[in-house]
Amino acid sequence: xxxxxxxxxxxxxxxxxxxxxxxxxxxxxxxxxxxxxxxxxxxxxxxxxxxxxxxxxxxxxxxxxxxxxxxxxxxxxxxxxxxxxxxxxxxxxxxxxxxxxxxxxxxxxxxxxxxxxxxxxxxxxxxxxxxxxxxxxxxxxxxxxxxxxxxxxxxxxxxxxxxxxxxxxxxxxxxxxxxxxxxxxxxxxxxxxxxx
Amino acid sequence: xxxxxxxxxxxxxxxxxxxxxxxxxxxxxxxxxxxxxxxxxxxxxxxxxxxxxxxxxxxxxxxxxxxxxxxxxxxxxxxxxxxxxxxxxxxxxxxxxxxxxxxxxxxxxxxxxxxxxxxxxxxxxxxxxxxxxxxxxxxxxxxxxxxxxxxxxxxxxxxxxxxxxxxxxxxxxxxxxxxxxxxxxxxxxxxxxxxxxxxxxxxxxxxxxxxxxxxxxxxxxxxxxxxxxxxxxxxxxxxxxxxxxxxxxxxxxxxxxxxxxxxxxxxxxxxxxxxxxxxxxxxxxxxxxxxxxxxxxxxxxxxxxxxxxxxxxxxxxxxxxxxxxxxxxxxxxxxxxxxxxxxxxxxxxxxxxxxxxxxxxxxxxxxxxxxxxxxxxxxxxxxxxxxxxxxxxxxxxxxxxxxxxxxxxxxxxxxxxxxxxxxxxxxxxxxxxxxxxxxxxxxxx
Ligand SMILES: Nc1ncnc2c1ncn2[C@@H]1O[C@H](COP(=O)(O)OP(=O)(O)O)[C@@H](O)[C@H]1O
Numbered sequence: 238x239x240x241x242x243x244x245x246x247x248x249x250x251x252x253x254x255x256x257x258x259x260x261x262x263x264x265x266x267x268x269x270x271x272x273x274x275x276x277x278x279x280x281x282x283x284x285x286x287x288x289x290x291x292x293x294x295x296x297x298x299x300x301x302x303x304x305x306x307x308x309x310x311x312x313x314x315x316x317x318x319x320x321x322x323x324x325x326x327x328x329x330x331x332x333x334x335x336x337x338x339x340x341x342x343x344x345x346x347x348x349x350x351x352x353x354x355x356x357x358x359x360x361x362x363x364x365x366x367x368x369x370x371x372x373x374x375x376x377x378x379x380x381x382x383x384x385x386x387x388x389x390x391x392x393x394x395x396x397x398x399x400x401x402x403x404x405x406x407x408x409x410x411x412x413x414x415x416x417x418x419x420x421x422x423x424x425x426x427x428x429x430x431x432x433x
Numbered sequence: 434x435x436x437x438x439x440x441x442x443x444x445x446x447x448x449x450x451x452x453x454x455x456x457x458x459x460x461x462x463x464x465x466x467x468x469x470x471x472x473x474x475x476x477x478x479x480x481x482x483x484x485x486x487x488x489x490x491x492x493x494x495x496x497x498x499x500x501x502x503x504x505x506x507x508x509x510x511x512x513x514x515x516x517x518x519x520x521x522x523x524x525x526x527x528x529x530x531x532x533x534x535x536x537x538x539x540x541x542x543x544x545x546x547x548x549x550x551x552x553x554x555x556x557x558x559x560x561x562x563x564x565x566x567x568x569x570x571x572x573x574x575x576x577x578x579x580x581x582x583x584x585x586x587x588x589x590x591x592x593x594x595x596x597x598x599x600x601x602x603x604x605x606x607x608x609x610x611x612x613x614x615x616x617x618x619x620x621x622x623x624x625x626x627x628x629x630x631x632x633x634x635x636x637x638x639x640x641x642x643x644x645x646x647x648x649x650x651x652x653x654x655x656x657x658x659x660x661x662x663x664x665x666x667x668x669x670x671x672x673x674x675x676x677x678x679x680x681x682x683x684x685x686x687x688x689x690x691x692x693x694x695x696x697x698x699x700x701x702x703x704x705x706x707x708x709x710x711x712x713x714x715x716x717x718x719x720x721x722x723x724x725x726x727x728x729x730x731x732x733x734x735x736x737x738x739x740x741x742x743x744x745x746x747x748x749x750x751x752x753x754x755x756x757x758x759x760x761x762x763x764x765x766x767x768x769x770x771x772x773x774x775x776x777x778x779x780x781x782x783x784x785x786x787x788x789x790x791x792x793x794x795x796x797x798x799x800x801x802x803x804x805x806x807x808x809x810x811x812x813x814x815x816x817x818x819x820x821x822x823x824x825x826x827x828x829x830x831x832x833x834x835x836x837x838x839x840x841x842x843x844x845x846x847x848x849x850x851x852x853x854x855x856x857x858x859x860x861x862x863x864x865x866x867x868x869x870x871x872x873x874x875x876x877x878x
Contacts, residue, residue, distance in 0.1 A: 246519070247554045258596060291610070295609060309476075331606065336465075372599065
């Protein structure tokens with residue numbers, strides 16, 4: 238029986254960690270503004286990334302599906318913004334993605350900050366999309382969200398989040414419209430309402 | 434020796450872990466491709482590419498953690514080589530989790546600790562069923578591989594995101610991509626089927642290894658039994674030979690009696706010759722001696738009085754110390770009175786004890802002291818050697834017939850005991866392994 242002691246202790250620990258995680262982890266959040274009252278964006282649109290997560294291409298696919306005039310440029314700089322009338326910023330930190338651009342996290346953050354400053358100065362609306370939900374809820378992604386969210390004009394995210402409360406607090410404090418959806422495909426409706 | 438081995442495990446484990454931890458950094462170009470593959474699968478709405486990317490991701494993941502886990506296994510073996518001990522198991526899990534932590538730090542990743550706890554537990558459990566054998570490393574690595582593949586697929590299971598599984602970079606990208614492309618259909622099916630297939634494979638593999646080693650074990654057992662059978666057969670043959678000799682010796686008595694009778698008749702007839710009568714005396718003495726020897730062989734109870742020095746001379750004359758490096762030392766108390774024993778049997782017993790001492794020394798340098806001492810109401814024979822000795826747990830077994838640590842018949846000590854007890858004596862064995870082993874035989878007057 239002694240040979241099962243170690244495994245038994247380990248399994249108990251795993252169960253405790255599992256219970257702890259499901260208690261503190263993903264929760265469902267409901268937004269205050271379920272929909273956007275009036276369109277706020279205009280074409281042409283720049284789709285760019287905050288954190289270089291590979292899944293950002295999904296945003297491009299959706300925008301294409303809505304037949305909107307948009308460019309997908311994950312690594313765009315502030316100097317590229319003059320051509321566009323709306324920015325869609327999707328958040329999600331990917332170490333591998335940032336690595337591919339030969340930048341580091343701080344540089345990526347600086348790029349976002351410059352872009353936001355330029356956009357706010359020129360009154361270009363920023364739509365923030367957080368696709369990852371609980372899968373992209375890490376410290377660095379949330380850092381980027383905190384950087385961009387107060388200066389954005391609209392937030393679209395997932396209902397299931399770990400850090401959802403932070404996001405709700407920021408949008409409430411800044412009186413930002415916010416829409417949270419259950420499925421990725423559901424983003425299409427609020428996204429459409431931004432432009433039409 | 435042992436400490437050395439542990440150090441080797443430790444260093445080897447560290448090296449393998451180091452390679453495991455630096456592996457993702459060394460294949461950045463390749464993971465860059467994986468990143469593009471995921472991006473392209475979304476941009477071109479290509480589920481096939483997503484599938485391919487998933488396989489790449491699993492391969493990359495398994496490769497990294499294969500090294501981390503096997504390195505951790507080696508390092509845990511430095512703590513305890515016994516896979517059944519909780520020390521080994523907990524150190525293994527601890528080292529794995531520590532490395533997951535370091536991995537997360539280095540690569541800003543989010544590998545789930547929970548998942549790695551479960552993988553460690555599953556691996557440790559299956560490991561219990563792999564018996565210790567010289568080449569058990571390979572099956573262990575194969576099982577580790579199968580478990581890692583099966584559980585890595587869980588990272589891609591969308592349903593388990595709730596349990597904090599698969600929030601590492603590629604897994605998250607793949608899942609988000611799939612949430613749009615197929616609403617999780619692809620990854621749900623893929624991850625669960627591969628998880629089950631590989632889990633079952635690892636179980637089957639473990640069972641096969643377990644059965645296989647059991648088979649080998651039974652074969653070995655059968656071989657051992659066959660050998661024992663052969664030995665007893667030989668021993669039986671030997672006793673049969675002895676029996677034949679016994680009857681032969683017995684049959685010798687009849688012609689001897691005839692000879693004796695005829696000689697005494699002849700003696701009566703030829704009385705006047707001086708020379709002839711000395712011849713007759715000699716012949717009579719010889720036949721008497723022959724009769725005595727025959728009786729002694731035939732009967733255990735026949736005892737004769739013999740001087741101790743003569744007796745020891747008789748014993749040692751049958752043992753040769755020439756070819757061994759043994760320092761043989763003999764001390765006989767001067768005032769010992771003659772003993773009354775069955776010379777042949779008692780001598781055989783004593784020489785058996787001396788031979789045991791010699792055999793235990795083998796080619797080693799050593800000594801054998803034979804002391805004969807007169808005490809109150811008897812004589813004490815003491816045979817002492819400084820060979821490897823008898824382990825405590827074997828102390829009682831040496832009296833069992835058939836017990837032997839040198840693969841021989843194991844009838845020596847029981848025979849000695851029987852003979853000594855037949856002489857109303859007592860025997861005592863004490864041993865401090867590698868220091869001295871003493872056999873004392875007490876023979877009362
Ligand atoms: N002097 C000794 N030193 C070490 N071991 C001994 C000694 N005498 C007896 N033994 C142990 O006792 C066992 C049984 O001895 P014995 O009955 O004579 O059988 P065998 O000589 O056939 O092995 C030996 O195999 C050996 O392990």
